[in-house]
Amino acid sequence: MATFKATGMAALTHVIDPELGVDVVGLGLIYDVTLDDNGHCVVTMTLTMMGCPLTDVLANDITAAMQDLPGVQTVDINLVWSPAWSIARMSRAARLTLGV
Template sequence: MDDAPTHTEDAAPLSKAELDALTDQLIDKLKSVYDPEIPVDIYELGLIYKVDVSDQKDVAIDMTLTAPGCPVAGEMPGWVQDAVMEIPGLKSCNVELVFDPPWDPSRMSDEAKLQLNMF
């Protein structure tokens, strides 16, 4: 009788190293998506509110827009999903638009504020 574990790779929790590497890849991909009205990526703008990664490598992202009436509201979640799904090994990505709390410029990184001369 074999005493080897019988769990599948999909059920194994992600190691800290795997999660750290995936986090870096996710940030890189999120930084590749830009708000078309502001020359700064959505990550530095503070539009990403939450990113959850399951042990099965399903990604769930909550994001917002600089304004609810943003002309690309219907398209930007798809841009984010497409960028994230370029990461090898991900099973899925679901991007949800949320407006609570509303976005304001205080959510921007110092890098974004420098790019927009907001200091």
């Protein structure tokens, strides 16, 4: 059986950054996904830049994707700035899509 982190990351590949047209996992924005025994899911992530105008859109889409998973009762987004995001965190497919 897949771990919850793997299941969560797979679900998050359907969350697309509306500006870039690439999923948040491929962009390297998702650092961790956990689920405790009470059904509380925490998604630890970063953004490409502070003050990103899409923060609320991404948070809503991520929350919706996680709430669809079995066992998830609540979702929190843990937004972190360390380690800092860089292009090196992007998947090869994301880099090709964006021409980086």
